[in-house]
Amino acid sequence: MDVSQHIDQVQTKSLSPPQQPMVDPSLETSNCASPSPAPAPDLPRMVTNKSSTDCRRGIGCTVVQLRTLLQDLNLQIAAIDLANTSGAGVAYTNMEDMKEVADTVKQCLNICGEATEQVSAEHVNVFEDVRAADDGHQLILSTIGDLISAKRVTLGARSTQWLGQMSDSSLQQLSKDRGVMASSEVDVEKGRHFENRHGVGRTANSLTFEFENSDEVLQAQKGGTVADAQDMHRMGKSQQLQRNFRFITIVGFIMILQFSWESVLIAAQYGLQNGGTAGAIWMTLGVIFGVLCLVATMAEMTSMAPTSGGQYHWVSEFARPSIQKPLSYMVGWMSSLGWITGCPATAQLTGSLIQGLVYLRYPDANFGALWQFSLLVMLILLLASAFNLFGTKALPTAEGIFLMIHVLGYFAFLIVFWVMSDHSSATEVFTTFADEGGWGSNGLATLVGITTPLWSFLGPDSGAHMSEEMRDAGSVLPSAMIWATLGNCAFGFTMLITFCFCAGDIDGLLNSSSGIPVIQVTYTATNSFAGTAILTLVLILISFVSCITCIATTSRQVWSLARDGGFPFSSWISYVKPGWDIPFNSILVVLLLSLATTCLGFGSEVATNAVISLSNAGLLASYIGSVTLITLKRIRGERLLPRRWSLGRWGLPINLVALGFLWLSFVLSFFPAYVKPSLADMNWAIVMFSGVVVFASVDYYLRAHRAYRPPVDLVRKYT
Numbered sequence: 001m002d003v004s005q006h007i008d009q010v011q012t013k014s015l016s017p018p019q020q021p022m023v024d025p026s027l028e029t030s031n032c033a034s035p036s037p038a039p040a041p042d043l044p045r046m047v048t049n050k051s052s053t054d055c056r057r058g059i060g061c062t063v064v065q066l067r068t069l070l071q072d073l074n075l076q077i078a079a080i081d082l083a084n085t086s087g088a089g090v091a092y093t094n095m096e097d098m099k100e101v102a103d104t105v106k107q108c109l110n111i112c113g114e115a116t117e118q119v120s121a122e123h124v125n126v127f128e129d130v131r132a133a134d135d136g137h138q139l140i141l142s143t144i145g146d147l148i149s150a151k152r153v154t155l156g157a158r159s160t161q162w163l164g165q166m167s168d169s170s171l172q173q174l175s176k177d178r179g180v181m182a183s184s185e186v187d188v189e190k191g192r193h194f195e196n197r198h199g200v201g202r203t204a205n206s207l208t209f210e211f212e213n214s215d216e217v218l219q220a221q222k223g224g225t226v227a228d229a230q231d232m233h234r235m236g237k238s239q240q241l242q243r244n245f246r247f248i249t250i251v252g253f254i255m256i257l258q259f260s261w262e263s264v265l266i267a268a269q270y271g272l273q274n275g276g277t278a279g280a281i282w283m284t285l286g287v288i289f290g291v292l293c294l295v296a297t298m299a300e301m302t303s304m305a306p307t308s309g310g311q312y313h314w315v316s317e318f319a320r321p322s323i324q325k326p327l328s329y330m331v332g333w334m335s336s337l338g339w340i341t342g343c344p345a346t347a348q349l350t351g352s353l354i355q356g357l358v359y360l361r362y363p364d365a366n367f368g369a370l371w372q373f374s375l376l377v378m379l380i381l382l383l384a385s386a387f388n389l390f391g392t393k394a395l396p397t398a399e400g401i402f403l404m405i406h407v408l409g410y411f412a413f414l415i416v417f418w419v420m421s422d423h424s425s426a427t428e429v430f431t432t433f434a435d436e437g438g439w440g441s442n443g444l445a446t447l448v449g450i451t452t453p454l455w456s457f458l459g460p461d462s463g464a465h466m467s468e469e470m471r472d473a474g475s476v477l478p479s480a481m482i483w484a485t486l487g488n489c490a491f492g493f494t495m496l497i498t499f500c501f502c503a504g505d506i507d508g509l510l511n512s513s514s515g516i517p518v519i520q521v522t523y524t525a526t527n528s529f530a531g532t533a534i535l536t537l538v539l540i541l542i543s544f545v546s547c548i549t550c551i552a553t554t555s556r557q558v559w560s561l562a563r564d565g566g567f568p569f570s571s572w573i574s575y576v577k578p579g580w581d582i583p584f585n586s587i588l589v590v591l592l593l594s595l596a597t598t599c600l601g602f603g604s605e606v607a608t609n610a611v612i613s614l615s616n617a618g619l620l621a622s623y624i625g626s627v628t629l630i631t632l633k634r635i636r637g638e639r640l641l642p643r644r645w646s647l648g649r650w651g652l653p654i655n656l657v658a659l660g661f662l663w664l665s666f667v668l669s670f671f672p673a674y675v676k677p678s679l680a681d682m683n684w685a686i687v688m689f690s691g692v693v694v695f696a697s698v699d700y701y702l703r704a705h706r707a708y709r710p711p712v713d714l715v716r717k718y719t
Contacts (some may be wrong), residue, residue, distance in 0.1 A: 247479070291460065
């Protein structure tokens, strides 16, 4: 049966034509003084009124039956109470069952009363501010018998618009037929004309009208759930990537990206120089507390809007309309800056482990030139990007496997350090501070040493940027972010304490032949190059996989911002080839920018040392933007977005702690390692950070204020 035949059959059952004669419309505008004939009947209103009357009549009959049943039940219950018998010979032999049925009847009567009020109300479906583009087509339907009132309707040139009513069954038939309709070929010239006139178009949401059909939703959402479909529909986004991640694999993804206990060992020298063992331990404890508040805040925001955009999307929804567009654009750039510089920073840590292992075996090796190290970092970036380009479907499985290696490696190092190494006393470990930077205060030196724990525990938003590739992200991802961070904090803090007990002479450790404290401590404990090499290879492997994970996260952040027009050449960067289901072009962009950042290290140790600080600063700035706005909304008592994971009454204090931690960390991330630094020791991250801010501002003024479409413009309002 085709749609037209189906609609004809439905129409014949609705209402027979009125028998009154129709009045000539011209008489309505006549200037004749005689009384005007009766106006022509309003057929749509008659249909609506008849449907309402029939509905009220049906509800009334139901109410009469329910009241009769309730009266009989009350009489029977009263008779049983009066006779004080078991109820034999009565229709209901169980008093409790009778009372339960009576309560149910009362609830039904209340529902019927509400339904009567609803039916008696005015039924007008109002469509306001309806616009149609040139050569466009619009179909506005009401399926509940309401009258349609259209206000401020603007039609484009050569556009067509239909407004009308259709029954639910007709719409379902139309939906079924729509699923088998063959699409016409794309008119390339017309598409170019539209793009030149209106900008790059956007892919419509692929959901059919039968939104509740779980099979179609799962197919359309590429492995997602109905909740995922609803989240994407509310945010106005189309599903382009496969949802391959589950709880365990996304936990592995976040833990491997942070690789906290490995980072504590690899980058320990920065905390030992400024703060010593005691300073490193107490500062790390404070950072852990701040990071837990931060990840709890971000988990709640992820549940509100599980999108790859993360911070800049949340800012767009939380900020005031007058500032949300430029603010969300700048936050998107800061988040991208933090992640893009994080890729070469992670590769540099991997390269430093390889270099340190070579120097341990061959102390006189000629492997220390900056250009050699830069080439090694570039090779690591190329290999990590190749996996993202051609092995991304295996990424969830790989994350699950390396999560086990991450945990087993932790226990391997822990056992070696506690069983085979010499240990300092607890007094020395927890009370010995150091001020190698000459700050004149152990407290200030300890604060400057925040770089190590920050680098080890930042990045909880990595899971948010992968949310469009996770099944049931709005519910599962927040819990995964919390558990992954808790696990890494426990691993990282216990490993730091263990390392501090085994470190021994700090000055000798920092000046060892390998240049990497963890390699020297491991070699001292095992007294074996082979054993040290095996354990160091575990660190190299996890660090390399972390680089793969970092590139995956960064590419999704860049792809999402480009999808909203936030970058030059956004249409190319955000393109996802059908069937591949990966942001191929954005991965290439991340690779090129990471290689360019690494090139700064050719002959310049200054730029190399600034990369980690720049990554920290960019991420912290993006966190500050989103956390500040959700804190302000709570302080003002404004309504928050619906969510399935909430902080409840603890939301405001947790947000405030996270915000204070972020501002302190952001300021300290620009401090140099020494109080009077030379050019080689200066932290040039502030210069690079300011340069990116200036470049982004110029781009916004020249291009993005027109091309960038903030996420809130696509969001469907909730009630």
